[in-house]
Amino acid sequence: MVEFIEYLGKRIILFFQQAGAVFILVWKAARYLSKIWNNRSLVLNQMLEIGVRSIPLVIFVGIFAGAVASVQTAYQLKGYISLNYLGAATSVAIFIELGPVLTALVIAGRVGASIAAEIGTMKVTEQIDALESLAIDPIRYLAMPRILSGFFMIPILTIIADFVGVLGAYVVAYINLGLPPEIFFGSVKEFFSILNVMSGLIKAFFFGGTTAIIGCYVGFNTTGGAEGVGKATIRAFVLSSALILLNDYILSVLLF
Amino acid sequence: MIAIRNLKKSFENKTVLRDVNLDIYDGEKLVIIGRSGCGKSVLLKHIVNLMQPDNGYILVDNIAIKRVGQKDLFHLRKQFGFLFQSAALFDSMTVVENIALPLVEHTDMTLKEINEKVAEKLELVGLPGVEYLKPAELSGGMKKRVGLARAIIMDPKYILYDEPTTGLDPIMAANIDKLIIELSEKLNVTSIVVTHDMQSVAKVADRVVMLHNGKIIFSGSIDELYATDNKVVNQFVTANAEGPIQPKPVTY
Ligand SMILES: Nc1ncnc2c1ncn2[C@@H]1O[C@H](COP(=O)(O)OP(=O)(O)O)[C@@H](O)[C@H]1O
Numbered sequence: 001m002v003e004f005i006e007y008l009g010k011r012i013i014l015f016f017q018q019a020g021a022v023f024i025l026v027w028k029a030a031r032y033l034s035k036i037w038n039n040r041s042l043v044l045n046q047m048l049e050i051g052v053r054s055i056p057l058v059i060f061v062g063i064f065a066g067a068v069a070s071v072q073t074a075y076q077l078k079g080y081i082s083l084n085y086l087g088a089a090t091s092v093a094i095f096i097e098l099g100p101v102l103t104a105l106v107i108a109g110r111v112g113a114s115i116a117a118e119i120g121t122m123k124v125t126e127q128i129d130a131l132e133s134l135a136i137d138p139i140r141y142l143a144m145p146r147i148l149s150g151f152f153m154i155p156i157l158t159i160i161a162d163f164v165g166v167l168g169a170y171v172v173a174y175i176n177l178g179l180p181p182e183i184f185f186g187s188v189k190e191f192f193s194i195l196n197v198m199s200g201l202i203k204a205f206f207f208g209g210t211t212a213i214i215g216c217y218v219g220f221n222t223t224g225g226a227e228g229v230g231k232a233t234i235r236a237f238v239l240s241s242a243l244i245l246l247n248d249y250i251l252s253v254l255l256f
Numbered sequence: 257m258i259a260i261r262n263l264k265k266s267f268e269n270k271t272v273l274r275d276v277n278l279d280i281y282d283g284e285k286l287v288i289i290g291r292s293g294c295g296k297s298v299l300l301k302h303i304v305n306l307m308q309p310d311n312g313y314i315l316v317d318n319i320a321i322k323r324v325g326q327k328d329l330f331h332l333r334k335q336f337g338f339l340f341q342s343a344a345l346f347d348s349m350t351v352v353e354n355i356a357l358p359l360v361e362h363t364d365m366t367l368k369e370i371n372e373k374v375a376e377k378l379e380l381v382g383l384p385g386v387e388y389l390k391p392a393e394l395s396g397g398m399k400k401r402v403g404l405a406r407a408i409i410m411d412p413k414y415i416l417y418d419e420p421t422t423g424l425d426p427i428m429a430a431n432i433d434k435l436i437i438e439l440s441e442k443l444n445v446t447s448i449v450v451t452h453d454m455q456s457v458a459k460v461a462d463r464v465v466m467l468h469n470g471k472i473i474f475s476g477s478i479d480e481l482y483a484t485d486n487k488v489v490n491q492f493v494t495a496n497a498e499g500p501i502q503p504k505p506v507t508y
């Protein structure tokens with residue numbers, strides 16, 4: 001029992017130490033925001049890497065998420081509510097929940113893990129030390145551009161996912177139920193609220209930031225060679241996915 | 257001048273540096289020898305504050321590097337060139353990008369000036385024509401030399417070499433030795449060379465120190481090194497299996 005409490009205490013202390021270290025990382029990166037113009041090529045590079053290169057994956061996920069949402073919603077509405085409202089019901093679900101959360105989760109897999117693997121490899125092969133020895137701060141050079149891109153590119157990817165999601169939903173509605181476009185998109189439009197979309201994008205903003213921050217933090221703290229990098233990759237993915245879902249809950253409570 | 261005083265460093269419960277005292281004078285070529293795992297790399301990393309001591313301090317030109325803020329630390333680091341044991345090239349970048357990075361980040365030089373300077377340093381390390389290769393396409397010796405070109409691109413006052421010849425063939429090793437001597441003479445830098453390659457020591461060293469069990473146990477010229485009656489030093493320099501050091505893992 002005593003051992004258990006001791007163990008628990010140690011874990012709690014460790015948790016707060018790590019949370020503190022994450023905040024310090026974010027704080028140090030944030031201080032370089034004033035020099036963003038001098039670092040624009042680094043930032044643009046990461047926006048390309050994190051944002052543009054994720055578009056195909058996000059389109060794929062968006063279409064299928066929309067399609068599944070459409071089938072599910074149709075099944076639930078059938079017999080109770082007119083299928084004329086299918087477009088509204090599906091699109092609202094996509095805008096406030098499916099778009100941001102699914103985008104963020106696949107980004108956690110693609111981007112969070114790759115940030116951790118890249119920085120982790122640099123750490124264990126002394127490339128981070130090399131940067132420091134060349135008087136280049138790794139937090140400016142590596143972390144700031146990635147974190148910034150995480151915050152701003154995930155909302156943009158979410159807009160894309162929202163858009164193709166609704167299209168995917170319609171395609172399925174048309175094939176399965178023969179729902180004409182005026183009816184489907186008419187109800188999407190009727191119930192469309194910019195607030196729904198915005199709240200989804202606010203979520204996406206925090207999900208993206210979280211993913212990039214965790215990727216950087218885990219990467220910088222990698223030890224133990226190639227094996228360590230493998231572990232760091234998994235750790236970054238698991239941690240950021242868990243934090244995305246936790247964030248989702250907290251933000252949903254706050255926003256609605 | 258670099259003054260190392262009472263330096264102590266442990267990892268978890270393993271003491272690596274026990275009590276290191278060492279002065280490094282301007283313009284000299286100091287060689288640090290010692291067994292693998294005795295803490296030579298750790299000592300070098302302390303000099304540029306890549307690691308921080310548990311105890312003791314280091315003065316670089318009378319500035320205590322432990323105390324300086326980040327801005328001054330980066331300023332200080334620009335006076336150092338560090339050749340890593342693993343070369344530590346940025347593997348996402350080409351050879352030119354690796355070498356040019358400090359210039360791109362710290363100077364207002366134009367692209368043309370940068371390219372000229374990179375070419376000049378590549379010439380110096382005997383590697384013209386590899387500009388657009390990635391580190392993965394280079395052999396071990398080439399990596400070391402690119403790492404060296406990168407380390408000297410800002411014309412540092414101090415160059416720290418971590419095992420510059422380990423893993424190279426004898427001819428390449430001799431070339432690197434020659435380069436260390438040339439750089440030291442041409443640019444009048446202070447060189448600190450970590451190695452356990454005794455041939456290299458004989459060629460390069462103005463002065464040799466030996467690190468053992470976390471302390472400097474010997475300091476002197478090459479002749480003094482071979483003439484010493486310290487049994488540990490003797491066994492090391494004569495590469496003798498018999499002697500006070502036995503090939504079990506180093507214990508502290
Ligand atoms: N970052 C680190 N964490 C834990 N132990 C380390 C670290 N760096 C070095 N060590 C340990 O310190 C000792 C000395 O290492 P090092 O300085 O690399 O030896 P060498 O003299 O061969 O360069 C080794 O036992 C190594 O395991």
Ligand SMILES: [Mg+2]
Pocket residue numbers: 296297298341418419
């Ligand atoms: Mg070493």
